[in-house]
Every structure is written in C-alpha cells, then in structure tokens.
Amino acid sequence: MANMRLDKVAMPSQAPEVRNKNFDEVALGYTLEDAKEEASRCLHCKNKPCVNGCPVSVRIPEFIAAINDDDLEKAYEIIKSTNSLPAICGRVCPQETQCESKCVRGIKGDPVGIGRLERFVADWAMEHCGKQEVRKPEPNGKKVAVIGSGPSGLTCAGDLAKKGYAVTIFEAFHVAGGVLMYGIPEFRLPKTIVQNEIAELQKLGVQIETDMVIGKVLSIDELMEEMGFDAVFIGTGAGLPRFMNIDGESLLGVLSSNEFLTRVNLMKAYKPEYDTPIRKMHNVAIVGGGNVAMDAARCSKRLGAENVYIVYRRSEAEMPARNEEIHHAKEEGIQFMMLSNPVRINGDENGRVQSVTCVKMELGEPDESGRRSPIPIANSEFDLPVDTVIMALGGSPNPLIRSTTKGLESNKRGCLVVHEDTLQTTREGVYAGGDAVTGAATVILAMGAGKTAAKSIDEYLSK
Numbered sequence: 080m081a082n083m084r085l086d087k088v089a090m091p092s093q094a095p096e097v098r099n100k101n102f103d104e105v106a107l108g109y110t111l112e113d114a115k116e117e118a119s120r121c122l123h124c125k126n127k128p129c130v131n132g133c134p135v136s137v138r139i140p141e142f143i144a145a146i147n148d149d150d151l152e153k154a155y156e157i158i159k160s161t162n163s164l165p166a167i168c169g170r171v172c173p174q175e176t177q178c179e180s181k182c183v184r185g186i187k188g189d190p191v192g193i194g195r196l197e198r199f200v201a202d203w204a205m206e207h208c209g210k211q212e213v214r215k216p217e218p219n220g221k222k223v224a225v226i227g228s229g230p231s232g233l234t235c236a237g238d239l240a241k242k243g244y245a246v247t248i249f250e251a252f253h254v255a256g257g258v259l260m261y262g263i264p265e266f267r268l269p270k271t272i273v274q275n276e277i278a279e280l281q282k283l284g285v286q287i288e289t290d291m292v293i294g295k296v297l298s299i300d301e302l303m304e305e306m307g308f309d310a311v312f313i314g315t316g317a318g319l320p321r322f323m324n325i326d327g328e329s330l331l332g333v334l335s336s337n338e339f340l341t342r343v344n345l346m347k348a349y350k351p352e353y354d355t356p357i358r359k360m361h362n363v364a365i366v367g368g369g370n371v372a373m374d375a376a377r378c379s380k381r382l383g384a385e386n387v388y389i390v391y392r393r394s395e396a397e398m399p400a401r402n403e404e405i406h407h408a409k410e411e412g413i414q415f416m417m418l419s420n421p422v423r424i425n426g427d428e429n430g431r432v433q434s435v436t437c438v439k440m441e442l443g444e445p446d447e448s449g450r451r452s453p454i455p456i457a458n459s460e461f462d463l464p465v466d467t468v469i470m471a472l473g474g475s476p477n478p479l480i481r482s483t484t485k486g487l488e489s490n491k492r493g494c495l496v497v498h499e500d501t502l503q504t505t506r507e508g509v510y511a512g513g514d515a516v517t518g519a520a521t522v523i524l525a526m527g528a529g530k531t532a533a534k535s536i537d538e539y540l541s542k
Contacts (some may be wrong), residue, residue, distance in 0.1 A: 085188030088117040090195055096383040097378050102265045102349050105322040105407060106170075109199040117192050118146040124183050129193060132181035134527030135162045135234070139178060155204040158197060163237035163280065164526065166272045169198025171263060172523045173401050204436065205275055213282040219243035221540050224308040224478070224481040226293045229257020230315035230522045231513030232528030233280060235376060235536075242537055247308075249291040252345065257316055258514075259522070261345040262337075264374050266381070272342070294479035298489075299509060308538045310508045313495065314529060317474040317514035323366070327424025327471075332358065332432030336367070336375045336436070336471035343378050348449035348533060360467040364435050366421055367391065368398040368470030371519075374403065375469045376413045385415050388463060392420040392440050392453040420453065422460065424468055434462045457521055484509075494518055501535040502528060510536055 092098075098105050101475045109117065121143040127141045138157050145154035158165045174194035182190030215332040221244050223231045236246045252529045254260055281287065293299065295317075302308045322328050322333030339357075342348045343391040348357040363379045365372050368391035379387045389408070392397060394417050400407060409415065419437040439459035442451035481489045488496040488505040495504055497512040502510045512528025513521055 082540055084116075084120060087120075087189040087192040087195070088113045090192075091114075091258075095407075095412070098266065099201070099377070099411035102381060104269050104297075105266050108202055110363045111194055111379055114146055114196055114199040115149075118143045120184055121147075121191050122183055128181040129178040129191075130184065131177040134166075134177065134523050135320060135530055137165075137168075137178070137197070138486055142200065143191070143193075143196060148199065151200055151203045152208065152323065154200045155208065158200060161530075162197075162526070163234055164276045165197055166201035167230070167259060167268060167276055168523060169194050169201050170268050171259075175402060177523065181200070205272070213279070213340060215282075216241055216243040217286050218245060219472050221245070221309045222307055223251060223540075224302045224306075224311045225314060226299075226311065227257055227515070228255035228277070228285075228287060229259060229314060229316050229513065231316075231515075231525035231529035231532075232257065232312065233277065234526040235312045235314060235512070235533045236285045236529075237280050237283065238282065238530055238533035239536060240285045241351055242533075244285070244537075245286075247286040247288060248273060248334070249293050249297070249302075250287060250289045251292045251315075253289050254290060254345065255287050257314075258318075261341040262371065262374070263522075264340070265349075265379055266377070267374065292479070294483040299480065299484045303508065309540050310510065312529070312532050312536065313480060313504070313511040313515055314513045314525070315477060315480060315515045316525075317476050317494075317517075319477050319493075320470065320473040321474060323421065323472065324472055325421060325423050327426060327432070327435075330424055330426040330432045332392065332466055333424060333468045333470070336365075336469055337474060338372045339375055339469050340371070340378065343382070349378075349382060357382065358467060361387045361443060361466040362386045362388075363469065364390050364421070364463055364464040364465045365469045365471055368393065368400060368475075369471065369519075370400045370404050371473075372471035373400045373408045373413075375471050377408055377411055377465070379469070380411055380413060384467075386465075388416050388465070389413060390416045390419050390421060390463070392418065393442060393450060394418055397442075397450040402494075404466040416463070418453070420455065421468070425462070426465045432466050432468055434464045435468055436460055436462050474514070475518055476515045492518055500531075501539075502532040503535060503539075508539070 142154040142157040179190040225236045225248045259273045320337045346355040347353040348355040365376045417439045439456045440453040443454045446452045486506040510532040512532045513525030
C-alpha cells in the first residue's frame, strides 16, 4: 500500500466568516485529483462491511474502484443501480454513523470519505451525462400511486418505474421534493440538485401531480377504487411540528422550525426578489439539538441575527445532530447553551417575545433512547434576552391520511403501523415508509424504506 495516508482528503469549503452571510453551498466539493487521492485509500475488503452499513446497499468498493480507473461514468452507473438520489445522499447522509463507521480504514486513522466520493461522482455526472437518453422500461400494465415526494416517495417511485410500473406521485405542496425542498437549507443541499434528481425520475416516466393533498382532494379509496391504482405507497413524512406546552408559546416571535425553514427554503424568504414575509430577528433561541436545530440556527445567522443560541437540555455528547453540522455551526458563530431547558417564554406589553427563562440541567441515568436523562437543577433559572424562539423538537406525522382512510392503523405517536419486513400497512395493497412510520428520522433511512416498499409492492402485484 503505497498511499497509507491516515486522514481523509479535506473537503474544500467557503470560509466561515464569508458563508455565514450567504446561502451558497458551504462545501465546495472535491476536484478530480482530490477524489482520486481519497479513492486510493480504499482497501477493497473482500467482505465489504461498508455496504452493510448503507440503508440502500450502494456497491461502495466497486464505485470507488471505478474512480481509481478514471471511469466516472461507470462509477455513476454503479451508484445509480441501487441509489436513485446520489447527489443528495452525498451531501446529507450521516455517513459517519453508517457506511463510514464500518470502514476498516477507520480502525487506524479516518475512514474513507465515501460520502464525499459519492457526491463527486454524482456532480460529475450531472455536468457530463445530463443529455443522455434514459431507456424507459417496457410498461407492465400496473399502476402505483405514491403519496408524498420526499426521499421515501422518490425512491419508491424510481425503483417501481425501473420495473415498468406506471407511477404517479401526489405531492401536497406546489413543488416536489418534500423535506429536501422545505426542510434542508440551500447552503447544505442546493435546490437545483433536488430538482435535477426529480427530473431524472420523470425521464423514467414517473408522473408528478403537485397541490394534491391526499385525504382532502382525493382519498386513498378513490385512488384505488375509482382511479384504478393497484397499490399505494404512503411517504408523507412527519411535518406536524412539536411544541413544549410551556407558558408564552403563543407570543409573537415563537415559531416551529417547520414553519421557519419552509418560509426560508421553499418560499425563498432569503431572496429579496421574493416577498415571503419573515421576521427581522436580532437575538434568536433555537430549542433542540438535532440537524434541524442546526439548520434553523445557521439560517437565522445568515438572515442577519446578531446572536443565535442553541438551547439544548443535554450535553454536546448527546446531541443527535451530525458532528459536521455542529462543527460548521460553531465556526459560523452560533452560541451553544448546553444543559439548559426553557421553562417559559416572556413577552412585552405588545405580546412579542422579550426573553426566555431557562433552567440549568444535569445528566442522570440513561433513558429508553440510550442517552442520559436531563434533570433540572433547583433554583438555577436564568433569563436569556431574545426576540425570537424557534422550536426544533422533531415532528410527527400529519393525521390527515389516517383519519380519512378506513382500516389504516397508527400507534400512539400517530405513526402508521406497518409489517416490519414488507412495510404493508394494516390495509391490503397500501404500504408506508419513512418518517410517516418512524417519526422524524434521516433522509437515507426514508430512502431505504422506499426501496423496501417498492420491492414488496412488486412482489405483491406480480402474484
């Protein structure tokens, strides 16, 4: 092994003091030289532990070998054979807890930068292979409806379209992409990339109907009985925001991360030519410790807030956000207030947020999530002067579909109940996956569910 470099090739990125004032992508991507140097670190293990760590089973050592051979088109074909959204996964997957955590190179030094290489190949393909004709498969005469065009819906639709199914996606918003469009900010996932990946699916024959709120405009019964769909996949996500139920949550200046990020990302509030209303913020508290909290904090900074605080009730070690997101947020000047929990929000005489009262916490024994439980410290209250509070506490599924569909069972968290292996719901011919089943989770896990459901639907309709 001539090249035994222990660390990953660094990802070129915008300087923190520049990028925290713009919405351009933070990470600039590898050059060909960077990619080849990183690819040369792969040991091409016989048993491929990295592939087992990937929810969509990307053939990782094979595509890395193709980069080594200067065959980027082949590398792209290998990735696309199992992953319909590579440019997205290369950017937003938590590779460090999936494929890269299994990488043998990681035993001594850094694991191979699998996500960075995937992104490099996908971006190269967008630049060089965009004009190629896509071979449409022969139609098999069966129709499948996919509800929701987020990562699980797009993956399910793509896999079924490749097998000759006539797939129609029904999306509630005016533009397809789900959380990839409304949730994840431009500086982490440029929206042109999402739309490019969706256009690739349309080339396969996938139809997309926007402004279609299933459960209002049409019911699942109508899709199956009147419109002739043979099966339905529900991938409607977890867009219902959670609040803390503390005093002051109805004051002006308290909002959910869903609303805030939707205004910024989908409705382009950060661009002066759009007249999407968004509050002028000076001092902002973001409550939560996941990727969504980091996204909301970093957007607030870019929109001109002077002080942005992440208020999280545990310590940094327990934060669910990716290390890269935490690192980027700190570089950009976000202030972290660990072991603090809001107990009430205080307003002025006009009903606007003036401050948030927090209590200091200490960590006790681990709870059912495996993280240590936060316990309030007596007489430790303090006031944080802010004009905006953004709640980033995860989301739960919207009840619209389950309340309008007979025979569809959900659990006490409002998530649809599915068979573990097939993802069939309690109703025949209806499948579900992603955040609608798990509650708020990651893009790649939702994609894995879309893949599993597509396989099950194909088996069900082939019988």
